[in-house]
Amino acid sequence: MKILIIYGTYSSGTLMVAEAARDMLTESGHTVTMLRVDSVQGQDIIDHELIIMGSPSWKVFGKQGMPHEWYYGMMERLKGQTFNRKFAVFGLGDESYALVCDSVNHLKGFVQELGGTLIGEPLKIEGFFFNKEQRLRELRDWLPTITS
Numbered sequence: 001m002k003i004l005i006i007y008g009t010y011s012s013g014t015l016m017v018a019e020a021a022r023d024m025l026t027e028s029g030h031t032v033t034m035l036r037v038d039s040v041q042g043q044d045i046i047d048h049e050l051i052i053m054g055s056p057s058w059k060v061f062g063k064q065g066m067p068h069e070w071y072y073g074m075m076e077r078l079k080g081q082t083f084n085r086k087f088a089v090f091g092l093g094d095e096s097y098a099l100v101c102d103s104v105n106h107l108k109g110f111v112q113e114l115g116g117t118l119i120g121e122p123l124k125i126e127g128f129f130f131n132k133e134q135r136l137r138e139l140r141d142w143l144p145t146i147t148s
């Protein structure tokens, strides 16, 4: 399957998860492209069968539990276009915040706005830097649920 992983990151956790997902999916025989969210154009989405969007949860525009702010730029660029594609989402976060890993809910909303179909359950990756091995095992378990 041709898969596009879109990511935004502030402190590199989401990048690390995106890279791990890329490597695991490649191992499973998929063709994977990874793009930072600020560089994504409509054609990138059209060119892939499954689009995985990942983001930290952060304080953006004064609100907690938000996705990386660059997602809003992407949504502005893609405005008015409809993508009949499969999407899956994952979000990083930390339980010390009130809205834990809530970026996934915003990403789900973006999928809807883009006219895509959400595949599988959103993956919430809490406390990545403190439980890396466990969280990567959870990622490995999640990937087949969105690719099969």
Ligand SMILES: Cc1cc2nc3c(=O)[nH]c(=O)nc-3n(C[C@H](O)[C@H](O)[C@H](O)COP(=O)(O)O)c2cc1C
Pocket: 008, 009, 010, 011, 012, 013, 014, 015, 055, 056, 057, 058, 059, 064, 065, 066, 092, 093, 094, 095, 097, 098, 099, 100, 101, 102, 128, 129
């Ligand atoms: C300023 C700031 C705001 C954050 N806000 C939230 C939040 O609202 N909800 C949450 O679950 N995690 C929150 N986090 C935790 C981050 O989502 C978490 O550290 C994540 O791993 C960061 O991903 P990144 O390294 O890709 O930027 C926040 C962290 C910082 C520093």
